[in-house]
Amino acid sequence: MRTDTGQVFRLEDYRPSDYLIPRTELDFRLGEDSTKVVARLTIERRAGVDKPVQLELDGDGLTMRRIEVDGEALDAADFDATPDRLVIHTPPASGRFTLLIETELAPSRNEALMGLYRSSNVYCTQCEAEGFRRITYFLDRPDVLSVYTVRMEALRTEAPLLLSNGNPVEHGDLEDGWHYAVWHDPFPKPSYLFALVAGDLGCIKDRFVTASGKEVELGIYVEHGKENQAGYAMDSLRRSMKWDEEVFGCEYDLDVFNIVAVSDFNMGAMENKGLNIFNDKYVLADEETATDADFANIEAIIAHEYFHNWTGNRITCRDWFQLCLKEGLTVFRDHEFSADQRSRPVKRIAEVRTLRAHQFPEDQGPLAHPVRPRRYREINNFYTPTVYEKGSEVVRMIRTILGAETFRRGMDLYLERHDGDAATIEDFVKVFEEVSDRDLSQFALWYHQAGTPNLSVTTRHSPATAEFIIEVEQSVPPTPSESRKRLMHIPLAFGLVGADGKDMGFEGAEGATVEDGVIHVRKRKHVVTFSGVTERPVLSLNRGFSAPITLSIEQRPEDQIFLASHDSDAFSRWQAFNTLLTDAIIAAFRNILGGKQPAFGTDLTRLTGRIAVDATLEHAFRALALALPGEADVAREIGKNIDPDAIFAGREALARSIAEANGGVFAQLYDDLLMSGPFSPDAASAGRRALRNTLLDYLAMLPDGAQRAAAHFASATNMTDRAAALAVLAHRHAGSEEAKAALAEFDKRYRSDPLVMDKWFMIQATAPGTGAVDAVRALTEHPAFSIANPNRVRSLIGGFASANQTGFHRADGAGYTFFTETVLTVEKRNPQVAARLATALRSWRSLEPKRQAKARDALLTMQAKEGLSADLRDIIERTLA
Ligand code: PHE
Ligand code: ZN
Secondary structure: OOEOOOOOEEHHHOOOOOEEEEEEEEEEEOOOOOEEEEEEEEEEEOOOOOOOOOEEEEOOOOOEEEEEEOOEEOOHHHEEEEOOEEEEOOOOOOOEEEEEEEEEEOHHHOOOOOEEEEEOOEEEEEOOOOOHHHOOOEOOOOOOOEEEEEEEEEEOOOOOEEEEOOEEEEEEEOHHHEEEEEEEEEEEEOHHHOOEEEEOOEEEEEEEEOOOOOEEEEEEEEOOOOHHHOHHHHHHHHHHHHHHHHHHOOOOOOOEEEEEEEOOOOOOEEOOOOEEEEEHHHOOOOOOOOOHHHHHHHHHHHHHHHHOOOEOOOEEEOOHHHHHHHHHHHHHHHHHHHHHHOOHHHHHHHHHHHHHHHHHHHHOOOOOOOOOOOEEOOHHHHOOHHHHHHHHHHHHHHHHHHOHHHHHHHHHHHHHHOOOOEEOHHHHHHHHHHHHOOOOOOOOHHHHOOOOOEEEEEEEEEOOOOEEEEEEEEEOOOEOOEOOOOOOOEEEEEEEEOOOOOEOOOOEEEOOEEEOOEEEEOOOEEEEEEEOOOOOOEEEEOHHHOOOOEEEEOOOHHHHHHHHHHOOOHHHHHHHHHHHHHHHHHHHHHHHHOOOOOOOOHHHHHHHHHHHHOOOOOHHHHHHHHOOOOHHHHHHHHOOOEOHHHHHHHHHHHHHHHHHHHHHHHHHHHHHOOOOOOOOOOHHHHHHHHHHHHHHHHHOOOOOHHHHHHHHHHHOOOHHHHHHHHHHHHHHOOOOHHHHHHHHHHHHHHOOOHHHHHHHHHHHHOOOOOOHHHHHHHHOOOOOOOOOOHHHHHHHHHHHHHHOHHHHOOOOOHHHHHHHHHHHHHHHHOHHHHHHHHHHHOOHHHEOHHHHHHHHHHHHHHHHOOOOEHHHHHHHHHHHO
16 A cells, blocks of 8 residues: 655656657466566657757666566666665666566455456456556656557466457467467557556457448456356447447447456546456346436446547647546537437436536535646545546537537547647646637636536616616635635526517627527626517526526526426426425525425416426426435535435435325326336336336325335335335335335345445435434444445445435434445555545535534544555545545
């Protein structure tokens, strides 16, 4: 484990490397306790560096066995090797030489899951961001691109399969049951994209012919016996390849494309050139084990990693500050892919919910940072919702501002001009400035300035002058180390909705640039006057969530009910209804704190019933509309002095009142939505299931609710329905006979399938109330739980800390105490996973004072721990700052 050195990396300190490594040859002799790695590096002094300078290579915990320069062993006086660094004092004056380094690794003891490690008896690697330096000494930085040839030797019985990047070159037998394979990747790549997999795995194969007629062999490798769960991933891959050709003109470039599923993985998946390595959770699926949400995630992540082949691999990042160059853009691409494969409006609503649930709290708390950060202590902690999700929103805004066609020309120019480069955000923005002839310098602040902008908006209509006037004022709240903010360029899609529900026209607009249904806010304050508006319209603003901002808009509830019923923009329609629900919960919360009974208007409960049965709306849309805002969403709206118990009670009261007002209609619809026939994971079928399961959640609050949920559980023919019923039982009827029976039955049936057990852990970890702490603590002893496996830890501990407001924030602090112990235990093996868990405390300052003090104590306890990893210390100290 790397302990903290306190070193801070700064963007302004970037300078190119003095040396380059045009060729890299790696020989692995694989053994689980001892693996020998021989690296032969062709090293060149960079053109322009004319004096000989010392060569300094990165390492991390390495044991060196041999070092030679141009075939001769190096004298001890000529170099300096520590586990974390190799310095060659005076490299050959010619500036071009071969460096041979032999290192010895112990994959079986690598529990951090970075570098070369073992997962279920398979050798695999993870090198992003700085894992390659745990394999050999190297210039482990993304702007050093090298052509790799990799030779692997292993016992054939242990590892019949030997994979690496690029194309296979040769393979054959060796003595004593050993064998070897050689792979060559012709595309120069940074070390973080290196990968190797060796083991005994099952596989499914397919073929894809690219637009220009190139044949590609596709392989997906999984644990033996799970081949029949890889079909959906393969189908998603083929659709991704086709889509990227059609929509972005990007073709695949190697003879093979392989995906390997491993069960121990720190993140979702990794885009290693030609050899993507996946968390098996994002590969394996069938109706019996995966939910519709799992299917959708698989489709999106397969696409995401595949799309990286161009946006990430062919064009990589100059340095890690540019991470959003590949991630924000690739998320944007996978969002668009899913929107095209499924329902665009439903996809957009789901994206915005995720952005608000994860990125907004980050941007509004102590861990806020710009999409392109300027400094970091531990790069692993910058794979954040801000870099990924907000990074994608910024790309989306570029498209909104330029229009789809010009945006595509910009992308074409980017792909052509920077192919083979390690590029920057400036390079990216520049292509769009060039193709559009626009100045995007103010817009580029979205990359450089942290914080969620707020717009306050008022409107008035003057019948006498036929004018509609919108006043908009922008502000960006201060964030850590950025107290003064500059004014942003915010593209606001809008419509003026007339009484018939259609958008009204207008003669002209003054006070801001208004083009193609978008108001361009650039100044602190705009007074935008629309002329020729004879009747009072209802303003629909930030349609499609055109900008990732918060809106404070004075709008009457009647107007919001009107938009929720009539807005032609589906996102805004959902938004209007969601705002009504959120406001109702907040009102209930205030009543409860004031000792009063919450009460809800019949307008809202009736509207809910109307939306549920509105056949002009997609099922999935209705399901999203009916799902109440989460407790954390409500807490974020309230902003400070949060009492999670009162929010929970307010939300429950609203749910009950909706259920009681609509019981008959919901029950009828619930029956009508039952599907017969074979299972299909398509979006329409998933939407039906989603709506039916959302209705079940309401119906479960009515008399006989537990029996209904138990019947739903018993008759379920797929995991979506089964898991939904289990959650309803465990959350709404905790401790009931029905809940206990279903939990036991599920455990019995799926105990040997860890990915399915993750759902069981998660459902119990998120059961509201004071009992959760003890329940979760007890579950850490369950035979299916493992503190060494990131998926198990994220389901049980992550689920508890991030998705159980009343349990985690228990008033007596017991949730924090348990959490602190667990994070420190996880940290001993896997600092990255521990650091990510610890971000669950990022919003501690918005809690009411008593909980706030207890949360702070928890953070201080962790901070006081000696020998803390760089990963965890960085998160804790920024959270406390
Ligand atoms: N680059 C991966 C992705 O988004 C994420 C990742 C980062 C995976 C670091 C592993 C380690 O697609
Ligand atoms: Zn990515």
